[in-house]
Amino acid sequence: MVRVWYMTNDIIDQRLENHLDPPSYLTTDELYKSTGVEFFLLNAKTYDVDGVLDKIRKDRGYNYEDQITCSKECLPDYENKLKSFFTEHLHTDEEIRFIVDGSGYFDVRDGDDRWIRIEVVPGDMIVIPSGIYHRFTLDMKNYVIAKRYFVGEPVWLPYNRPSDEMDVRKNYLRKLSEGFK
């Protein structure tokens, strides 16, 4: 099950949970309303036969799929990749990840620029909207395998903050102010 919480700004180790004191959790509904981040809970054991993932892919036109393993042994240029994952950035397209093994944290900014941390574990599918500032880190287990989806030819390019002049950023802020439905 996914857990979502507001983060402290005093990070000593990005791989720890980094809660506020006292901890302050959000539901996935509250997460969606304050950021537009969507979340699907799939069955990690049956997703390749139960049709749920297939339906999401079809409904949303996710015609590209690959798989990324993040571990010291399997990810080429591990240290630099992890550094760039955790550097605050946005994309021109959605970032869609389905966790099949391991775990990690996606951090996203809310409208008041507070960091929200989303724990992802096997069965979790997260859709991070285009134009939102975010980052990713492994946790203490240093291991995750995720399937990545895209509409059309994938573009993984991050635009580090500040990228406030980009149309995709302005469009995101407009959607945020109108309220995600």
Ligand SMILES: CSCCC(=O)C(=O)O
């Ligand atoms: C859990 S997927 C690994 C991170 C990643 O692909 C990204 O931040 O773009």
Ligand SMILES: [Fe+2]
């Ligand atoms: Fe990203």
